[in-house]
Each structure stands twice: as structure tokens, then as C-alpha cells.
Amino acid sequence: MRRFTLSTFRDFGVGKRTIEDKITEECGFLNKELDLHKNESVELKQFLNVAVGNIISSIVLGHRFDNYQHPTLLRALHLAHENLRLIGSPSVIIYNVFPILRFLPGNHKKIMRNIEEQHQFLRETFLNHLKVLERDDQRGYIDAFLVKQLEEKENPNSYFHEMNLISILQTLFAAGTDTTIASIQYAISFMVKYPEIQKRVHEEIDKVIGTSQPQFYHRKNMNYTNAVVHETQRVANVVPMNVPHATTRDINFKGYHLPKGTYIIPLLESVLFDKTQFEKAEEFYPEHFLDSSGKFITRPAFLPFSTGKRICIGETLAKMELYLFFTSLMQKFSFHPPPGESDFDIKPAVGFTSPPIPRKIYIVPRT
Numbered sequence: 001m002r003r004f005t006l007s008t009f010r011d012f013g014v015g016k017r018t019i020e021d022k023i024t025e026e027c028g029f030l031n032k033e034l035d036l037h038k039n040e041s042v043e044l045k046q047f048l049n050v051a052v053g054n055i056i057s058s059i060v061l062g063h064r065f066d067n068y069q070h071p072t073l074l075r076a077l078h079l080a081h082e083n084l085r086l087i088g089s090p091s092v093i094i095y096n097v098f099p100i101l102r103f104l105p106g107n108h109k110k111i112m113r114n115i116e117e118q119h120q121f122l123r124e125t126f127l128n129h130l131k132v133l134e135r136d137d138q139r140g141y142i143d144a145f146l147v148k149q150l151e152e153k154e155n156p157n158s159y160f161h162e163m164n165l166i167s168i169l170q171t172l173f174a175a176g177t178d179t180t181i182a183s184i185q186y187a188i189s190f191m192v193k194y195p196e197i198q199k200r201v202h203e204e205i206d207k208v209i210g211t212s213q214p215q216f217y218h219r220k221n222m223n224y225t226n227a228v229v230h231e232t233q234r235v236a237n238v239v240p241m242n243v244p245h246a247t248t249r250d251i252n253f254k255g256y257h258l259p260k261g262t263y264i265i266p267l268l269e270s271v272l273f274d275k276t277q278f279e280k281a282e283e284f285y286p287e288h289f290l291d292s293s294g295k296f297i298t299r300p301a302f303l304p305f306s307t308g309k310r311i312c313i314g315e316t317l318a319k320m321e322l323y324l325f326f327t328s329l330m331q332k333f334s335f336h337p338p339p340g341e342s343d344f345d346i347k348p349a350v351g352f353t354s355p356p357i358p359r360k361i362y363i364v365p366r367t
């Protein structure tokens with residue numbers, strides 16, 4: 001399924017201009033929505049939800065939702081995000097350690113109910129596709145999966161069955177939206193908190209891109225902005241517990257014997273905040289990703305997408321979304337604390353992913 005998903009993502013333009021065109025198109029819609037709230041204080045999350053949700057919709061369904069209030073998209077995103085919050089809640093962490101507690105009421109029961117509702121919802125809305133499937137005109141991931149399912153219908157062991165498709169859609173909506181939205185929220189929040197960094201990003205955009213549409217190829221000349229985006233991902237650490245893994249054989253790690261099957265939680269904080277790798281590890285310091293002449297440099301400990309065989313499959317897509325949404329928002333607007341608030345704290349929410357606790361931000365158009 002991982003291989004099928006990666007190759008189908010490529011067929012539908014991930015890593016190519018086609019997906020870039022979809023993202024830049026969505027940047028335009030997002031800017032228009034925000035423009036309706038210029039010189040107001042708003043929570044950005046509601047707008048970013050739909051913008052990023054529309055990119056996943058374009059890949060899986062083959063179309064975006066025109067209306068930023070569209071109930072189908074909002075419901076799909078709500079169900080996906082609520083469970084990510086609940087999975088990281090204290091009662092679920094305790095339940096994971098002591099599964100005997102499953103008989104007691106608590107968030108673990110709500111998660112199961114949500115999953116059931118989500119499956120039902122995805123089946124009713126997105127799989128309506130089946131009725132109009134055109135083998136030679138596949139619109140997105142769902143069509144590609146359904147064509148494969150038809151091809152393999154004589155194979156009783158095929159992985160291409162409805163339950164797998166529903167689970168994949170559920171995963172893509174959860175993993176592919178919440179993390180990216182949280183990262184863009186952090187990027188803008190850091191601009192609010194550090195106006196002098198915001199000013200440098202604006203200056204670079206004006207110099208390199210001017211008033212043209214930001215494109216991914218600009219990134220090679222956008223050293224400072226690129227460093228800001230990387231530093232955002234490092235400090236934000238939006239998947240703090242990573243995804244649980246297990247040892248596939250007995251191993252010896254730093255003198256500890258870990259038998260095959262040992263449950264491992266590889267905390268990304270151990271690399272992202274490693275003081276031997278980042279000189280001001282606890283601070284927001286874009287210079288971590290710049291050399292002495294101001295050129296962008298990568299760092300080996302920069303692993304927000306994890307590493308190894310199960311590294312995030314959405315890395316290429318997420319990097320493009322993060323860079324393009326951030327730059328085009330910054331091209332059109334400047335971001336400030338709401339009038340009368342001088343202190344702008346950025347606090348992470350508790351959950352499996354860790355977005356900033358939503359705060360209102362004052363939006364000013366750049367003329």
C-alpha cells in the first residue's frame with residue numbers, strides 16, 4: 001500500500017509542476033479569503049484547514065471544494081483532527097499503558113466511535129465515485145485504487161479492498177492536513193512574535209519575487225525565507241512522539257539489550273533540539289540554516305519527517321505546501337498581535353500532533 005500510494009501520488013503530480021499549480025491556485029483563494037478579514041484579528045486555522053484540505057482533496061478526489069464553508073470538507077477535516085487531539089490526551093496514554101482499562105468510559109471510547117463515524121462518512125461521500133468511475137479518465141487516488149481493485153477482483157488475497165481504501169483516506173486526511181496546517185500556523189506565529197525576522201522575510205520576498213506569484217523555483221534564491229521555514233519545522237516539532245516503531249530483531253543499543261518486538265518511541269526532539277547540532281537549540285534562530293555568507297545550508301539533524309524505511313511519505317508535498325503557502329501569505333500581508341496585546345505567547349497544544357494553541361492574529365494587507 002505504501003508503494004502504491006507513493007507511485008499514485010507521483011502519477012497525480014506530487015513532486016511535479018501539476019501539484020505546484022494546484023497549490024499556487026489555492027494560495028490565491030486563501031489570500032482572497034483572508035483579504036475579506038484585512039485589518040481584523042482572526043484565527044488563521046479555520047482558513048488554513050480548508051486550503052490544505054483542498055490540496056489533499058485534489059489528490060484523492062481530483063477536485064477542490066470551491067466554498068471555504070463546504071460542509072463535506074469541514075466534516076472530513078474535523079473528524080480527522082479530533083482523533084489526533086484525543087490520541088495524545090492523558091486518559092488515552094494511560095489506557096495504552098494499561099489496556100485493561102478499556103471497559104471504563106473515556107476518550108479511547110470516543111476515538112473508536114469517531115473512527116466508525118469517519119468510515120461511514122468517507123464511504124457515503126467519497127466512495128460515491130464508484131458510480132461514475134471511468135477507467136481511462138482517472139481523476140485522483142480513489143479512482144486509481146478502484147481501477148486496481150477491479151483488475152484484482154479475482155484475487156481473494158488482494159489488498160485493494162474497500163476497508164483498506166477507507167483506512168488510507170482516513171490516514172491521508174489526518175496525516176496530510178493536521179501536520180502541514182500546524183506548521184504554517186507556527187510559521188506565521190513566529191513572524192508575529194519576532195517582527196524583525198518578519199521584516200527580513202518581507203524584504204527578501206520583495207527583492208526576489210516582487211509582485212509575481214511565488215513559485216517553488218524561487219526558493220533557491222530565497223535563502224533567508226527558506227531558513228525561516230526550516231527553523232519553524234525544527235522548533236515546532238509538530239509530531240513530538242513520532243509514530244511508534246518496534247525492533248525487528250534483537251539489538252544492542254548503547255549497552256541496552258532490546259529484544260525483537262520491543263516497542264520504541266523515537267522522539268524527534270532528540271535530534272531537532274540536539275545542542276551539539278544547533279548552537280541555539282532552544283531559540284528560534286533561522287541562522288541555524290545559513291552559512292557565514294547567508295547561503296542556505298541543510299543540517300543532518302533536521303529530521304521533522306523522521307528517517308528510515310517509514311519516513312513520512314508526504315515530505316515532498318508538505319515542503320512545497322509549507323514554502324508556497326507561507327511565502328504567498330507573507331507577500332500579501334503582514335501579521336501582528338491583536339491591537340492592545342503586547343505579549344504574544346506561542347504554546348503547543350497537547351495531542352498526537354502538536355499545533356500551536358489557536359490565537360487571534362491581526363492581518364494587515366501590504367499595499
Ligand code: HEM
Nearest residue numbers: 175176179180183239243304305306310311312313314318
Ligand atoms: C509538515 C508536515 C508533515 C510532517 C512534519 C510529517 C511528519 C511525519 C512523521 C514524523 C511521520 C512518522 C515517520 C516514522 O514512522 O518514522 C510521518 C508519517 C507519515 N506521514 Fe507525514 N508529515 C507531514 C506531512 C504529511 C503529508 C502532507 C502527508 C500525505 C499527504 C503525510 C503522510 C504520512 C503518512 C501516510 C505517514 C505514514 C508512513 C508509513 O508509516 O509508511 N504526511 N509523517
